[in-house]
Amino acid sequence: MKRVAVVGGGLAGITAALELADAGCAVVLLEGRPKLGGLTHSFERSGRWIDNGQHVFLRCCTSYLRLLDRLGVRDQVHLQRRLDVPVLSGRHSGVGRIRRNGMPAPLHLGPALLSYRWLTVAERIAAVRAALAMRRVDRTAAEVDAQSFGDWLAAHGQDARAVEALWELIGIATLNARAEDASLAVAATVFQLGLLERSDAADIGWSSVPLQQLHGAAAARALTAAGAAVRLRARVRVLDEKDGGWAIEGETYDDVVLAVPPADAAALLPDGAVELPGGWAEALGSSPIVNAHVVFDRVVLDEPFVAGVDSPLQWVFDRGTEPDGQYIAVSLSAADALIDVPVADLRDVLVPALRQLLPAAADARVKEFFVTRERNATFRPAPGSGRFRPGATTNRAGLHLAGAWTATGWPATMEGAVRSGEAAAASVLNAAAVPVPDAAS
Ligand SMILES: Cc1cc2nc3c(=O)[nH]c(=O)nc-3n(C[C@H](O)[C@H](O)[C@H](O)COP(=O)(O)OP(=O)(O)OC[C@H]3O[C@@H](n4cnc5c(N)ncnc54)[C@H](O)[C@@H]3O)c2cc1C
Incomplete structure (x- = not known):
């Protein structure tokens, strides 16, 4: 043995x-x-279980799902039936949605991209073209790894708005890096396996327990x-x-x-x-992730999560409604600029941003606000x-x-x-x- x-x-x-x-x-x-x-760990604070940082996975994470099966905990995660990400703006009202339909890839995302509220019509068409080109990137080639994802996006007609409101919405959370700082090969892995090759690959999952x-x-x-x-x-x-x-x-x-x-x-x-x-x-090297944990005195978010544009907020998660409020987690990836910012200063930026993004939070009282920081969350x-x-x-x-x-x-x-x-x-x-x-x- x-x-x-x-x-x-x-x-x-x-x-x-x-x-x-x-x-x-x-x-x-x-x-x-x-x-x-x-x-991936949790700790207890004021009678609540707090995760060190919100974690999500995709349906294409087959090895991870197999581990959950082996651990006997597959019933303790929630997996969307179909990808659906509500995207809210900190400046404008309305909801953009990145969601799939029942068509095979790559048609499953076409209608959502072509009607995506936070881009102009020209930007949407350019984004569809770039997505189709992304399917052909050889993610195993060393010269592709040496290229920047941001440069590739620019060369494929993606302006700053499309990068911010579409590509980085997904890219920052999955790569823990801005497009300009990320390898094209690693980005292509995320976009090809996660979004473009199979229609169901990007259905989002999260834990229902700590x-x-x-x-x-x-x-x-x-x-x-x-x-x-x-x-x-x-x-x-x-x-x-x-x-x-x-x-x-x-x-x-x-x-x-x-x-x-x-x-x-x-x-x-x-x-x-x-x-x-x-x-x-x-x-x-390593790249940090910061999570802000906010308890409001009422329900402010009626979706499991939303993503933000025109806002310092990236992804905002419902962590559970309580008899007299709701616990929200704000996940901030590629957080180099935030990792050493004092809690009070983060609060001064993030709470007004939450009030702008979530109309129901406008008059809500913040009962608790604290921060978890992972300086070495991922490699760069x-x-x-x-x-x-x-x-x-x-x-x-x-x-x-x-x-x-x-x-x-x-x-x-x-x-x-x-x-x-x-x-x-x-x-x-x-x-x-x-x-x-x-x-x-
Ligand atoms: C805040 C945050 C949010 C994240 N969000 C997501 C997400 O949404 N989706 C996703 O898929 N991934 C996410 N990740 C990334 C994911 O958590 C990690 O990639 C993954 O958990 C890393 O696992 P690992 O086993 O490789 O390393 P680690 O989890 O770092 O495990 C290494 C272990 O080795 C131990 N160790 C170190 N040195 C020694 C030693 N000398 N002797 C004994 N033990 C030692 C450490 O204590 C540690 O337990 C996130 C990470 C963070 C921090």
Whole structure:
């Protein structure tokens, strides 16, 4: 029986550990923090469960959905029957909608784009043309990775308004980067797999329960039931090669899966284990996400979520109505300019913006306002970042890598993390990864 240590208990490590335990390996999962779930976690505050940041997924996230099945929590997420995003403006009244019809791709989005309220008719036609051209981008080519998504949009007739009110509406939330700062290859992955290749791919899903319950707690149960040992508060500081295996804190393993963030991986990897340029972890970098949590004294949002244009707000989520109010989360991605702004200053900007976007909030009283900040929420999917993303198999026998930042082709998402965990498990088992269809039926 192979003895495997999985270091890191985020979605990547959870997936690798479960797959390896299911395949008959003796698995020990070592997580530095007191709970599993990594960047998807929750905490209790004033009697409410708060997620560190709103998370959504798409129907095309087939590996993530398979993990939810394995964890026995698929019934704890909600998945739209059909993509429908209400888009509100901070300057004008009315609702634009990005939604699909029942037609096959790419016709499923045509009517919505051609009637999209926040663009002129000429911009809508140009957007349809660009969307069709985006279907043909080779997302696997290194020269495409080196190009900027923003440059590509400009070269395909997308003006600043179309970038802001359409492409970045989706792009910033999924890439955690502005178009000009994002690799065309990573953007093409999102738009091709998420929107343009299958009509149902972009139906949006979200958890109906706190993320800690959906991922961390469910994973601890599933791993224990599968015979894996879960060790919390077990931060790994050194990885030693020993007798053809690997030693961690005095115990030896045949294989190790390092499923930790890039900087932690760089610190633990032996010299020469990956063929990446020196300083790769710093070069990959990280990008922040800020969430503002606002409790109003009445219901102000009667949709599960809305997106904003002409507004500092990006996406606004209903986090639950309460007997005397509603809890709203505002998710702000690519938040470099906001990550260090004091709470009071964020409140001064975001609460008036909420009142402008949501008419029902105009006279509502704010009962609570607080902020969660994730400085290292994702790696930066900058043009050329692909060359800093290693695959699951390293140059050292028995040493494997996982994490949303590894070479999955995806931006740093839950789907990317789970896919990387699958790839690492396949690398340990010395087997080809089981091909996953790109979108669930
Ligand atoms: C606020 C926010 C919003 C997001 N929104 C979305 C979204 O809407 N949709 C989406 O798909 N994705 C979203 N993401 C991204 C998604 O959460 C991540 O891509 C994914 O969870 C990363 O999983 P991971 O396992 O690769 O890494 P991590 O979750 O970072 O897990 C790594 C784990 O390793 C542990 N660790 C580190 N060093 C050591 C060590 N030396 N020893 C032991 N353990 C160690 C860490 O404690 C951590 O638990 C969001 C992220 C954030 C922060």
